[in-house]
Amino acid sequence: NAGVTQTPKFQVLKTGQSMTLQCAQDMNHEYMSWYRQDPGMGLRLIHYSVGAGITDQGEVPNGYNVSRSTTEDFPLRLLSAAPSQTSVYFCASSYSVVGGTEAFFGQGTRLTVV
Amino acid sequence: GIQVEQSPPDLILQEGANSTLRCNFSDSVNNLQWFHQNPWGQLINLFYIPSGTKQNGRLSATTVATERYSLLYISSSQTTDSGVYFCAVVDDMRFGAGTRLTVKP
Numbered sequence: 001n002a003g004v005t006q007t008p009k010f011q012v013l014k015t016g017q018s019m020t021l022q023c024a025q026d027m028n029h030e031y032m033s034w035y036r037q038d039p040g041m042g043l044r045l046i047h048y049s050v051g052a053g054i055t056d057q058g059e060v061p062n063g064y065n066v067s068r069s070t071t072e073d074f075p076l077r078l079l080s081a082a083p084s085q086t087s088v089y090f091c092a093s094s095y096s097v098v099g100g101t102e103a104f105f106g107q108g109t110r111l112t113v114v
Numbered sequence: 115g116i117q118v119e120q121s122p123p124d125l126i127l128q129e130g131a132n133s134t135l136r137c138n139f140s141d142s143v144n145n146l147q148w149f150h151q152n153p154w155g156q157l158i159n160l161f162y163i164p165s166g167t168k169q170n171g172r173l174s175a176t177t178v179a180t181e182r183y184s185l186l187y188i189s190s191s192q193t194t195d196s197g198v199y200f201c202a203v204v205d206d207m208r209f210g211a212g213t214r215l216t217v218k219p
Contacts (some may be wrong), residue, residue, distance in 0.1 A: 010164075033207060035209075040211075041211060041212075042118075042200055042209035042210055042211045042212050043200070043202075043209040045208070047209045048207060052149070058207060059115075086154060090157065094204065101145075101162075102145075102147055102162035102204070103147060103159075103202070103204055104157055104159065105149075105157040105159075107156060108155050108156070108157075110155075
């Protein structure tokens with residue numbers, strides 16, 4: 001049981017490049033989400049999904065796209081990377097949001113945009 | 115959205131000391147969780163505690179949902195307890211800014 005797996009762990013991009021951060025979970029969780037963590041701050045929600053085919057925006061969605069074609073996978077796409085997107089990105093999953101189940105986090109992806 | 119405030123922002127302890135970390139939230143919540151982010155950046159689940167009290171070894175947590183706060187207690191602190199402690203309102207997917215704990219030998 002791998003839990004929540006994020007790849008890659010580290011990435012350096014040039015301004016304007018695009019890339020996809022991968023997130024997969026093997027717990028059959030309906031709810032998945034992406035956060036970014038900037039130095040000295042808590043995590044801020046980028047996008048989330050309550051099930052396959054359903055996504056919605058969080059607190060800081062600009063510059064990011066998501067899709068949810070399967071229950072297991074929830075990739076995060078940076079369309080045109082900017083230095084302001086330098087951050088650590090975390091993916092999380094839980095069985096649901098309402099009704100009380102705990103969230104599990106991946107190991108994080110440290111992204112630097114130069 | 116719900117506002118989540120943690121205090122204190124920083125805490126320095128000698129090994130063996132006890133501490134209490136606080137999390138206030140601005141509205142009623144159904145789900146609250148405490149995490150520890152270790153010095154390597156990993157987020158570790160400590161407690162899922164929408165209400166009541168739970169204990170796990172030297173750590174315990176209490177949430178008083180009607181008064182909109184949660185407390186995390188660390189007893190007999192060890193250097194391995196160092197890191198940042200976050201509370202998160204899972205309903206609203208909001209994190210507090212964290213308490214940075216440093217335990218000195």
